[in-house]
Amino acid sequence: MSDHSSFLTRSIRGLAIVVLGLFTFSSLRAQNASAPTASEDPAVIDQAWQKAGSKYDSARAALLKDVDSANAQGPFRADWESLQKFEAPDWYRDAKFGIFIHWGVYSVPAFGNEWYPRNMYQEGTPEFKHHIATYGPQDKFGYKDFVPRFKAERYDPAAWAELFKKAGAKYVVPVAEHHDGFAMYDSGVSDWTAAKMGPHRDLIGDLAKAVRAAGLHFGVSSHRVEHNFFLGVGRTFPSDINDPEYAAFYGPAHNWLNNKWGTPLDGDFTYVSQAWANDWLARSTELVEKYHPDIVYFDWWIG
Numbered sequence: 602m603s604d605h606s607s608f609l610t611r612s613i614r615g616l617a618i619v620v621l622g623l624f625t626f627s628s629l630r631a632q633n634a635s636a637p638t639a640s641e642d643p644a645v646i647d648q649a650w651q652k653a654g655s656k657y658d659s660a661r662a663a664l665l666k667d668v669d670s671a672n673a674q675g676p677f678r679a680d681w682e683s684l685q686k687f688e689a690p691d692w693y694r695d696a697k698f699g700i701f702i703h704w705g706v707y708s709v710p711a712f713g714n715e716w717y718p719r720n721m722y723q724e725g726t727p728e729f730k731h732h733i734a735t736y737g738p739q740d741k742f743g744y745k746d747f748v749p750r751f752k753a754e755r756y757d758p759a760a761w762a763e764l765f766k767k768a769g770a771k772y773v774v775p776v777a778e779h780h781d782g783f784a785m786y787d788s789g790v791s792d793w794t795a796a797k798m799g800p801h802r803d804l805i806g807d808l809a810k811a812v813r814a815a816g817l818h819f820g821v822s823s824h825r826v827e828h829n830f831f832l833g834v835g836r837t838f839p840s841d842i843n844d845p846e847y848a849a850f851y852g853p854a855h856n857w858l859n860n861k862w863g864t865p866l867d868g869d870f871t872y873v874s875q876a877w878a879n880d881w882l883a884r885s886t887e888l889v890e891k892y893h894p895d896i897v898y899f900d901w902w903i904g
Contacts, residue, residue, distance in 0.1 A: 635840055638843045643872035646836075646854070653849035693895075699773065703776050715781075718779075724837075744832075753799070772895065773812045776822045778824060778884070780825075784884075821894045821896075824899075829871065836854055857871050
């Protein structure tokens with residue numbers, strides 16, 4: 602064998618070893634990233650979520666500054682005595698019928714209900730079994746992988762508004778963000794939004810314009826607060842919920858600790874950081890400032 606041929610052979614073998622090494626490293630990294638993390642300290646888990654969304658810290662701070670300014674001007678204080686003075690507007694008292702809309706990424710698998718994002722990670726549920734049978738294990742195909750499939754290509758907000766008006770509705774309230782953490786609007790504090798992924802469209806903004814053009818009142822619903830723990834079940838076994846790379850979307854995913862009766866506020870002991878509370882308030886403020894809703898509905902609790 603010539604020196605040239607010998608050199609070429611050694612080079613090919615060396616390249617093969619490097620490729621094999623990179624493949625092995627990538628496989629190990631994927632396995633380690635999806636390894637269960639339910640036993641980790643919640644404060645450490647929360648820090649990973651905070652770090653993942655840190656590029657929006659200044660935007661959140663600006664929104665919270667707006668909150669402080671509005672609070673200082675009134676007309677209400679943050680206590681029940683003050684809030685009891687609020688009077689619902691005449692249009693709301695007179696409106697006997699409105700439309701409330703659940704629609705989001707969970708419409709892609711279209712199995713079960715809007716709790717598919719949680720139940721697909723909860724062993725023993727029909728959603729868990731369906732997901733593995735249809736899409737594969739959760740460390741290979743997670744909830745995030747539905748986002749590119751959520752295209753909303755047939756979405757016609759004007760047709761929706763016309764239908765709602767014909768039905769006799771006086772107001773329309775879509776869910777701006779469900780427990781899954783995917784914003785259906787053009788959020789300035791998240792990458793995981795319908796304006797930046799999936800449909801690449803401000804679904805909430807477009808509906809707001811259509812509803813108001815039809816002479817109806819427009820509101821938004823925020824279910825964001827439950828996202829703090831909603832996907833925590835995915836930390837108990839190998840899944841993409843454990844991967845810090847997706848923490849900005851999946852949230853802290855804490856262990857949900859509530860009493861045996863299931864009552865939410867006075868018996869819920871789930872870990873909630875100040876950073877989470879601030880992020881929730883910033884997102885709520887953003888919805889008000891961008892879309893000026895006539896109604897804001899909060900799911901779960903805001904205490």
